[in-house]
Amino acid sequence: MPDKLAIVLFNLGGPDRPEAIRPFLLNLFSDPAILRVPFFVRPFLARIIARARVAPATANYALLGGQSPLLGLTQQQATALQTALPEVDARCFIAMRYWHPFSLEAARAVKAWAPDEIMLLPLYPQYSTTTTGSSLLAWRQAAARAGLAAQTTMLCCYPVDPAFAAATAALVSAAYERARTTLDSTVPLRVLFSAHGLPEVIIKGGDPYQWQVEQTVAAVLAAWGATVDHTICYQSRATPQKWIEPSTDGEVERAARDKTAVLVVPIAFVSEHTETLVELDVEYRELADKMGVPGYFRVPTQNADAGFIAALAGLVRRARRLGPGLCSGSGGRLCDMGCAGCPFAAMAEAA
Numbered sequence: 001m002p003d004k005l006a007i008v009l010f011n012l013g014g015p016d017r018p019e020a021i022r023p024f025l026l027n028l029f030s031d032p033a034i035l036r037v038p039f040f041v042r043p044f045l046a047r048i049i050a051r052a053r054v055a056p057a058t059a060n061y062a063l064l065g066g067q068s069p070l071l072g073l074t075q076q077q078a079t080a081l082q083t084a085l086p087e088v089d090a091r092c093f094i095a096m097r098y099w100h101p102f103s104l105e106a107a108r109a110v111k112a113w114a115p116d117e118i119m120l121l122p123l124y125p126q127y128s129t130t131t132t133g134s135s136l137l138a139w140r141q142a143a144a145r146a147g148l149a150a151q152t153t154m155l156c157c158y159p160v161d162p163a164f165a166a167a168t169a170a171l172v173s174a175a176y177e178r179a180r181t182t183l184d185s186t187v188p189l190r191v192l193f194s195a196h197g198l199p200e201v202i203i204k205g206g207d208p209y210q211w212q213v214e215q216t217v218a219a220v221l222a223a224w225g226a227t228v229d230h231t232i233c234y235q236s237r238a239t240p241q242k243w244i245e246p247s248t249d250g251e252v253e254r255a256a257r258d259k260t261a262v263l264v265v266p267i268a269f270v271s272e273h274t275e276t277l278v279e280l281d282v283e284y285r286e287l288a289d290k291m292g293v294p295g296y297f298r299v300p301t302q303n304a305d306a307g308f309i310a311a312l313a314g315l316v317r318r319a320r321r322l323g324p325g326l327c328s329g330s331g332g333r334l335c336d337m338g339c340a341g342c343p344f345a346a347m348a349e350a351a
Helices: 018-029 042-062 070-083 103-113 132-146 162-182 202-203 209-224 246-257 276-289 306-322 343-351
Strands: 003-010 089-096 115-121 152-157 189-196 232-233 262-266 297-298 325-327
Touching: 003 070, 003 103, 003 132, 003 306, 018 042, 018 089, 018 343, 042 276, 070 089, 089 103, 089 132, 103 132, 115 132, 115 306, 132 343, 152 306, 162 189, 162 209, 162 297, 189 202, 189 209, 202 209, 202 262, 209 232, 232 246, 232 276, 246 262, 246 276, 246 325, 276 297, 306 325, 325 343
Parallel strands: 003 089, 003 115, 115 152, 152 325, 189 232, 189 262, 262 297
Antiparallel strands: none
């Protein structure tokens, strides 16, 4: 019989009904990896921020039927990934960070299945202490509470994996060609690679996320093989701090001044959710129309795209050969040595 491989997919999570929006936001802003303030201040500040964001978040989720599509889309990815690994008895489990199913639910389900191996696979291509790092800590705590012990491999990131870059480039290329056929030939088209932003202080503290996003864009452009006008920008500012720039809305406004159309690529998301379906498709589209951008287009996220699922399956196979323990999509440490938040740096420091 093939080995039993439990693949734990890490993702953010999202409210499954309107009543879940406030507790989801409270969970998000109560995370020390997200709200980096003294522990005795965090609960109070988290409640203040969550309360202030309930109304706009409720309006956004109302456009999506009152709930996030993220869990359903992650389940589709899980099913497709299991099918893409016929050589092993693989079963995918979903561990969301801020709403059900939480890591403890996933850990208990994994233990009940009794796998020979566990693979921790983030649905965040680029590593950040605020996403994969936070999910990994939550998983370790949950596994200990569940009494789960099995050989475990942690894939921390895969920002420049060739198959991932090629699958992403194929989606970008197809969308670019569709946009060009829509536009007048005299109208230029700029590609905006839009990633979720982070407070600047987190990046200055050594978080490798921005550096990895830049590497992903370079890998996708290389796989695409096209020379196009492009820029990297950041969306979804959530706190009053200074966030990394340029902002996506600022780039939309710049495109209006330059009289160029834009093709927005959600480069750090692999599933559709409120940041793509509402922020990009509704809010920034409205801004583009208001500012007079001559054309606004958006590349879909990977979801269960066959090329993306094949890339994940390849990453699982490679990580199994390298594991157990920590590995990146490239094998060993990928991050620039200045990225103190790289998990390999933390591992070396612990040793």
